[in-house]
Amino acid sequence: MNKLWIDERYCKGCLICVDVCPTKAIKASKEINDWGYILPTEHDMNSCKACGLCELMCPDFAIAIEEVNG
Amino acid sequence: MKKHPMLKYLKEEGPLGQRMPLIMCPGCGAGQVLNYTLHAVERVMNEDKIGKENFLFISGVGCSARLTSHYLNFDSAWTIHGRTLAIATGSLLANPAFKIIVFTGDGDTGSIGGNHFIHACRRNIDVTIVCINNGVYGMTGGQVAPTTPVGAITTTTPYGNIEEAFDLCKLAETAGASFVARWTTAHPHQVIKSITKGLRKKGTAFIEILSQCPVHSKSSPVAMLRELKENTIQISKKKESGEGKTLIGEFCDLDKPEWNESYQKLIDQFDHEEGKS
């Protein structure tokens, strides 16, 4: 199952990644962080195909998918 | 912790401390344009074996301009509002081999930078202009821009904008740019393809990218990205679809003499010891 990495220092909670993910592998979390942002979090990483669209469309270079095969 | 694939091209830390995050507002299209541009630069560096030191990023003033400031792991210049192309011309005269990417906005290019814009295209200088068009002056607080649609309410058109907007691509094409394209931030792969082409293009490549400004349009980044997709139509399919949609795609791709290339011929007529190839 691939692993989702969010860099809380950079993410501003725009949630574009959640919207563009073709397999709905990630979703918006409930928590608000110190800067008042709602961060993306894992929803169903089994469905993640590591297509990289979330990384490609991220305005703040704050998301990365680590491919874990097998 | 796995990092974003393009972070290696940014300076997260400097010798005197933290430099990130980007100053952009949440969901701003400009950050995405930087993401796409770095993908294109990486492709040209790797496939064409061009060293990182040949790349030069120049920006003016405004939200688009903040993509350089102190973030890039490249030579970069965050300069004067509207004067990017005059500065780029200077760098090219000093070193014609530079691969120059100009980050600019619809105000930086179409308003204060208008004169330099049309002259750079006329001269067809070797530069890739990445124009982030969000249809508003974002950094200063949502004022009207030369690309704001008629009727739009902004902080300086409280009763509706009465002025027609520029078509920056037509302007570039008419002024003589050899490569002109328009995409949106919702078309990442096409943007990367066009910027890559622009970097390989000899002469002025003007790539306009329609981009979202969530703060000044009181809308969400996600909703605006969807709108950018729905309200645009690619040039190849233009015939079937009706009016009202903005044309995107690659509008012109000509082979024309590039300024330095022509000037090199002037130099070559004189024999220089070192000039003789």
Add this chain to the structure above:
Amino acid sequence: MSRINRYEIRIAGFGGQGVVTIGKILGEAFTLYEGKNSVNTQSYGPESRGGACKSEVVVSDGEIRYPNVRKADVLIALSQVALDAYMADLKEGGILLLDPHSIKHMPDRHRYQVYEVPTMEIAYDVGGVRFQNSVALGALYPLIADIINESSLLRAISENVPAETVEINIEAFKRGMSHVKRDEGT
């Protein structure tokens, strides 16, 4: 009303929480409806959203010369970043009004009169985050009731919000007033 000389109120949070509006409303209430002199200033980071943002009001019966807060009598902190940034300028024993949901850690509480009011939560309950500033004003009122009348605040609020939301804003103000409680926290 007691005479005051440079009573200093600072409101801080991130862009979009109505920090600037609170300052403007307070200034108008004091000057137009209480006859006091007041100066309202605001600082804003280059980013209008998500950046640190503060607004200040200095109130005085006499002339106000230096316009900025020297040592705040009241600090309203609506986010952690804001609290960290501006707590140092709060007078010893000054009033610290904060939103407990967005403030996770608050060192040396004992040095100030700490009051808590869940402004964000009440705002959502009343109708949305855009009413957070009226909630905060409502929470502030009882703490400075000796220098301002409720009617002045309500009138200033109604002058500064869209006409159709005046009722909801007044409701938010009342809710804020009733929910503010002294945090006796050890």
Add this chain to the structure above:
Amino acid sequence: MSKEMKAHNTNKRLHNVHLLKAGEYYLQGSQACIEGAIMAGCRVYGGYPITPASEIMEYASRRLPQVGGRFIQMEDEIASASLLIGASWGGAKALTATSSPGFSLMQEAISIAIMSETPMVIIDVQRPGPGQGYITASQEDVMQARWGHHGEGSIIALAPSSVQEMFDMTIEAFNLSEQWRTPVLVMAEEPVAHMRERLLIPPWNEIEIIERKKPQDLGIMPEDYLPWGHDIVAPMANWGEGYSVNFVGLVHLEDGNITKYSPQMHYDCIERLLRKIEGNVNEIARIETEFLEGCKNLVICYGCVARTALEAVIEARQEGGLDVGYVRLTTLWPFPHEKLRDIVGNVNTIFVPEMNLGMMKHPITEALRDRSEKIVSIPSLGVLHSPEYILSKIYEEIR
């Protein structure tokens, strides 16, 4: 003048129904500035976005149409300043506001406005420089205000320090520009443009408004009219009034003729421009003073720094027991050398707090060098001095 032309002449206060009623308001300095311009009869605004002056333009875009005026956002600051020249000679009182980088771009237009004696008002909400510098408070343009334009000639520059003065001084700027046929600069700073404070607006018909002297009013016929003659301040016929005025930027005779060049004609043309302003400094320039009687030390300041300086002076006198006087330059240019010398006796130290590294300190030194043992700059960059900071410098020198 044709009927349409008369109706079109936006200089008259046609729509006074929308003027702010007399009374008490709580406005931002940027808003007070536009209300002042409207009261003065300004009906044309051209500008360009720049932090921290955009609020002035935004408020103008809302207010001007309401009073029958016209607002335009131009393509840049060069265009905005050039627009003022066209509007002024077209018969309108015209205004723009910018900040330091934009102010640099406007210098060429200011220069030709000085040469052609074109009334216009420019608000400069100064920000730190050079380059993009920063976006907060600064007084680093005060020398550019006087010496930024190329060539000789002088200019009038005022320095507001409150929301009330953003209103009053914009009116004063228009009156001075019309009275002396010159560009007038209002050298504001970010704090005074953005702060909100009480603003008292008098009834519009009680505010003294000065209009440019007209050849028609002096019975001067078009064929006899000298656009740059008749008096040290020449009467001004607008375009469209049948006087066939040839606006020129070159050295010229009083009728605008530029062919009869001679060094003497050149000297006469330009020397008059300088004398028109500098020669009338005592009438134009204003100074405010407090606690000057027999004071041994003195603070000379201007703009919003004056607010901090007065607070510090009062505290130094009350708590420190020091005899410190206070002088505020309400007008920066023309610099009031004589007035200063008339009111300042022999003192030990003159403190000059400025939001720069020492600029107005130079003309102050030139004027009062022989009246004070020491003239000490109190510099601050990008932030308004705090009273504590000024006090610490005063105590450091005097204790």
